Amino acid sequence: MDKCYGVVLIGCGHIGEQHIEDIYYRDNVDIVGVVDVNEELARTFARKYNAKAYGTDYLPFLRMKETDIVIIATYADSHLGILQDCLRYKKHVLCEKPIASSLAAGKRFYSLVKGTQQKVLVAHILRHNKSYQKVAELIQSGAIGRLRLIRMVQNHHAINWQRYKRLMADCPPIVDCGVHYIDVMQWFSGSRVVEVSGISCRLDSDVDVDNYGVINVRFANGCIGYYEAGWSRNLGSCNVKEFIGDRGRISLTLRENRPANREEGDLITLYSSDTGEYKTINIQSKYNDMYAQLSALIDMIESNAPANPDIDDVYSAFYTAMVAKEAIENKCCYRIQPFDVRTAVGHLSI
Ligand SMILES: NC(=O)c1ccc[n+]([C@@H]2O[C@H](COP(=O)([O-])OP(=O)(O)OC[C@H]3O[C@@H](n4cnc5c(N)ncnc54)[C@H](O)[C@@H]3O)[C@@H](O)[C@H]2O)c1
The missing domain is CATH 3.30.360.10 (Dihydrodipicolinate Reductase; domain 2)
Structure with missing residues (x-):
């Protein structure tokens, strides 16, 4: 049987919902937690999408060994900081675009992805x-x-x-x-x-x-x-x-x-x-097609498949x-x- 991946969603807004509604019922996905600074949103998502837990702080979910993949669906100015935390706890990441809201932060994001053993896919859904x-x-x-x-x-x-x-x-x-x-x-x-x-x-x-x-x-x-x-x-x-x-x-x-x-x-x-x-x-x-996108990240983890798009293309567009x-x-x-x-x-x- 396929491995089941523990997934944490950070950001229960517009695009966060499109991610989770397409993946929560899949055989190889287990929603470990949903996080939003707005607790009521996180609680509603947890009930609606059968998440095991919810919260307003993502760090406790990064410390959990059950968490394999983190989906970052927050605002652009928070992507770099959350990516850094995810990599510190050795999690794979699917991060919404744009990678950052400034060129300096974007360059840092690029360097981190280039230098990590973890798999990072930036969500260029098209x-x-x-x-x-x-x-x-x-x-x-x-x-x-x-x-x-x-x-x-x-x-x-x-x-x-x-x-x-x-x-x-x-x-x-x-x-x-x-x-x-x-x-x-x-x-x-x-x-x-x-x-x-x-x-x-x-x-x-x-x-x-x-x-x-x-x-x-x-x-x-x-x-x-x-x-x-x-x-x-x-x-x-x-x-x-x-x-x-x-x-x-x-x-x-x-x-x-x-x-x-x-x-x-x-x-x-x-x-x-x-x-x-x-x-x-x-x-x-x-x-x-959020499940196709998550599956691309799983292929990167399981088969060392290249990211689509790779981080050079992501950074070039940014x-x-x-x-x-x-x-x-x-x-x-x-x-x-x-x-x-x-x-x-x-x-x-x-
Ligand atoms: N791929 C696409 O087609 C697509 C479409 C829309 C938005 N986006 C991108 O997705 C990101 C989010 O956009 P949105 O439209 O979903 O916004 P949104 O306002 O609907 O949702 C963002 C959510 O993140 C939460 N949040 C913010 N900072 C947080 C933090 N540090 N920890 C936990 N929760 C936090 C907010 O409370 C909010 O609920 C943006 O980067 C945007 O560009 C991508």
Whole structure:
């Protein structure tokens, strides 16, 4: 029989719930504990997801030998400190993105992961999404020729405004959400970002950061892309994922955005300019496949499988997002030096 892993969840909020609801009933998972600084939330999660215990302090759970894996689902500014504690107690970690809310903390996070024997996976959930995997496969097999342009929009009509405001106290949407999409762009293009710029504004008067922004990127292989992200009470939700090559284009429409045929799943549309034909592919894909992601960490533990994405890719996306934020603040374009996370994380103003 498969080993059963003792799992502790730290952070019983929005994404914490998506993690636990997809894993608590699995044969190889035992929920040892759930932790939140809000005790009532932790207590509710414990009852709802059959956790053995709950608490407001995670340290007692790290001392328990029953704990194998810790899921960190708290705010970005706490990720580094909790990671350090988990590694001190020799626990494996699945940590939510972004890895940190400052470049200095992000670098430290990166070094810790590089230097540990424990397995650490950063939760870039789109890497585990079947629709994104299919688009990557199509692009990399040459279905649209050479990839030239990536268009990505992810705007949220922020109804749960307090949650979004708290997230924005750490990182603006172009960083918090941007790390996902910069990672996807680098994955799909097979190339690193070498140039970044952007523009942003404040759409709500009661936030301290620009809660809407667009970042423009150029990749080493010549492909370009943009990513637009906003969280606002004044924006409508919008989702665009389009990949244009020199022989066609691919668009990805999530199930929730299909006017009809939602039951068919996500929709990938592939247009070939050679034939003028469209091909459509329906994919039954879970948007946040948290069990697939946890299983990837278990493969790292059991078979020494590589992390997906590995920490170099994670750090590269984080670094690019942070430089994009700086480029916007300084109203300039930065050229990111050929990316070598071990020696060069500087940038040149152009
Ligand atoms: N992968 C994704 O698609 C995705 C989606 C949403 C959020 N996130 C990320 O997940 C993280 C959390 O976001 P959220 O939307 O779930 O926020 P949230 O406010 O819904 O939940 C965070 C929870 O963590 C708790 N918490 C904070 N510090 C704590 C600590 N030190 N110990 C114990 N509990 C603590 C808070 O009380 C809160 O209940 C952020 O880094 C965010 O960027 C990822």
